[in-house]
Amino acid sequence: QTSLSVDEAIRQILLAVAPIGTERVGILSAVGRVLAEDVTADRPIPPWANSAMDGFAVRHDDLVAARPSRERPIELAVVDEIAAGRMPTRAVGPGEAARIMTGAPLPAGADTVIPIEDAEARDGRVRLLAGADRGANVRPAGQDVPAGECVLPAGTPVTPAVVGMLAQLRRSFVTVGAAPRVAILSTGDELLEIDEAADARPDRATIVNSNAYQLAAAIAEAGARPVQLGIAEDRREAIRAKVENGLRVADCLVSTGGVSVGDYDFVKDVLDDLGADVRFWKIAVRPGKPLVFGLVQGRPYFGLPGNPVSSLVTFELFVRPALRQMMGYRGERRFRPTIEAEVRERFTVPPGRRHYLRCRLSRTPDGGYAAVTTGNQDSAILTSLVRADGLLVVPEDRREVRVGERLPVVLLG
Numbered sequence: 001q002t003s004l005s006v007d008e009a010i011r012q013i014l015l016a017v018a019p020i021g022t023e024r025v026g027i028l029s030a031v032g033r034v035l036a037e038d039v040t041a042d043r044p045i046p047p048w049a050n051s052a053m054d055g056f057a058v059r060h061d062d063l064v065a066a067r068p069s070r071e072r073p074i075e076l077a078v079v080d081e082i083a084a085g086r087m088p089t090r091a092v093g094p095g096e097a098a099r100i101m102t103g104a105p106l107p108a109g110a111d112t113v114i115p116i117e118d119a120e121a122r123d124g125r126v127r128l129l130a131g132a133d134r135g136a137n138v139r140p141a142g143q144d145v146p147a148g149e150c151v152l153p154a155g156t157p158v159t160p161a162v163v164g165m166l167a168q169l170r171r172s173f174v175t176v177g178a179a180p181r182v183a184i185l186s187t188g189d190e191l192l193e194i195d196e197a198a199d200a201r202p203d204r205a206t207i208v209n210s211n212a213y214q215l216a217a218a219i220a221e222a223g224a225r226p227v228q229l230g231i232a233e234d235r236r237e238a239i240r241a242k243v244e245n246g247l248r249v250a251d252c253l254v255s256t257g258g259v260s261v262g263d264y265d266f267v268k269d270v271l272d273d274l275g276a277d278v279r280f281w282k283i284a285v286r287p288g289k290p291l292v293f294g295l296v297q298g299r300p301y302f303g304l305p306g307n308p309v310s311s312l313v314t315f316e317l318f319v320r321p322a323l324r325q326m327m328g329y330r331g332e333r334r335f336r337p338t339i340e341a342e343v344r345e346r347f348t349v350p351p352g353r354r355h356y357l358r359c360r361l362s363r364t365p366d367g368g369y370a371a372v373t374t375g376n377q378d379s380a381i382l383t384s385l386v387r388a389d390g391l392l393v394v395p396e397d398r399r400e401v402r403v404g405e406r407l408p409v410v411l412l413g
Contacts, residue, residue: 042147055118180323182219251299369409
């Protein structure tokens with residue numbers, strides 16, 4: 001099979017996956033999810049005109065008539081004191097004022113608030129030392145949200161600010177896109193779990209199954225739910241048993257290793273056994289050329305490379321957008337943000353594949369970004385990702401990148 005371009009691979013993946021459904025959750029559990037319903041205000045916010053600061057609620061007509069100043073203050077009778085959370089007990093009439101706190105409802109008759117620093121209160125009266133425009137320091141009812149407005153349309157990602165708005169709208173539960181369960185399978189006779197590797201004999205050629213842990217973390221960070229299937233030995237039957245278990249418990253499957261053309265790479269054989277609709281298994285990308293994508297019993301299946309950098313970079317580029325779409329994310333919100341950065345070193349790359357080089361970013365004096373690579377870019381060097389702020393994107397037709405060139409950087413984290 002000819003290697004697909006990165007863009008065509010992403011296009012085919014996103015055409016093949018769809019949102020998996022909805023669930024109703026408490027608003028704190030909704031953070032990082034996507035609203036699956038329109039949320040409409042059943043009342044204005046704020047529900048009544050209120051004071052923007054501590055001071056005195058007055059009639060603007062009294063200020064117009066007297067034009068108060070520090071040289072010529074006016075004196076009004078204080079007829080009420082309104083704390084935040086308390087409703088006024090009476091209206092403000094001519095020659096009267098009400099002591100009012102920030103956020104407290106404005107009493108009838110008053111239309112302006114004089115700040116406390118421009119007033120002197122004593123013995124039930126207040127001297128105003130300055131005037132103000134009509135409506136000064138007053139937040140009108142519905143200033144933020146009028147009644148009946150669709151404040152949060154379906155498709156809105158739930159952020160802390162959205163949670164705050166849901167609370168103001170008195171919504172303790174909300175319907176969101178369901179988080180997909182993603183089964184993770186690691187393949188290879190050389191793999192051991194962390195504790196097993198710690199006890200292994202030094203003469204054994206074993207490798208810690210780090211891919212499963214980093215992918216589980218990446219899946220959770222994307223908003224989905226990781227399900228560990230464990231390690232499958234390099235046997236067709238062992239891999240098939242794990243995949244069939246994943247199909248029973250998950251909405252999507254991700255495996256690492258076993259997708260190249262070696263004698264012990266059985267993933268493609270197992271997919272054939274299960275009647276999978278394999279869409280492609282090579283992408284013109286580095287790191288991560290061997291990558292299987294298809295549908296197995298209607299569920300997306302991603303066979304990622306076994307090298308740790310290739311595994312995580314291809315997850316970021318191809319799996320993460322698919323999971324976000326399955327959760328209900330739309331448009332650019334399915335992808336990591338991308339910026340442009342000035343390259344601060346010269347390097348060459350083999351043409352024909354799009355390269356994603358791990359890089360560090362710094363700010364330039366003009367407010368932009370500068371990028372340098374994190375050292376050895378071999379796909380087995382996980383520290384190149386540990387130290388990275390982003391992935392510097394070098395187009396397929398480039399052989400050389402010069403100092404001062406500007407290239408896209410996919411931000412990580």
